[in-house]
Amino acid sequence: MNDQIISPKCGWAVALFTRALGWLECIPYTFLAIPLRLAMATVFWNSAMTKLASWDTAIALFTDEYRVPILPPELAAYLAVSIELTTPILLVLGLATRPAAAVMLGMTAIIEVFVYPQAWPTHIQWAAMLLVLLARGPGKLSIDWLIRQRMLGNGR
Known part of the structure; x- marks a missing residue:
């Protein structure tokens, strides 16, 4: 039938x-997860660096x-910077x-709902990348994978 159509x-x-x-379908997930991890780590890390460059401005x-x-506001700023400093490191390490x-x-949801609802095109991109990492994990080039292998007895 395809011969008749094409x-x-x-x-x-x-x-x-x-x-x-x-x-394309043969590309291992591990190689797809790396840019997702690095992209989201960069976004959050850069945000922390901006806040730390001028803490008074961040509080304002x-x-x-x-x-x-x-x-x-002070507590929100400390929480935000704490998250923005720790989670990127965890993503890069795959831990x-x-x-x-x-x-x-x-x-991201809090930022979208309460701070910048008009930035939904950016936030939906972040959410998509984060949902993939949440659902599929970091891939084999990660500390998480090493720990899992050790726990399952496959790390010999």
């Missing part, structure tokens, strides 16, 4: 496309612009990747 003139293009899809932002509900991704996803 003209012989396009056969080479279909074969090339099919071969390319096969190659949390007081005047961010206005996270319930939390006092506690799923909990780190969950915390980052929670922080």
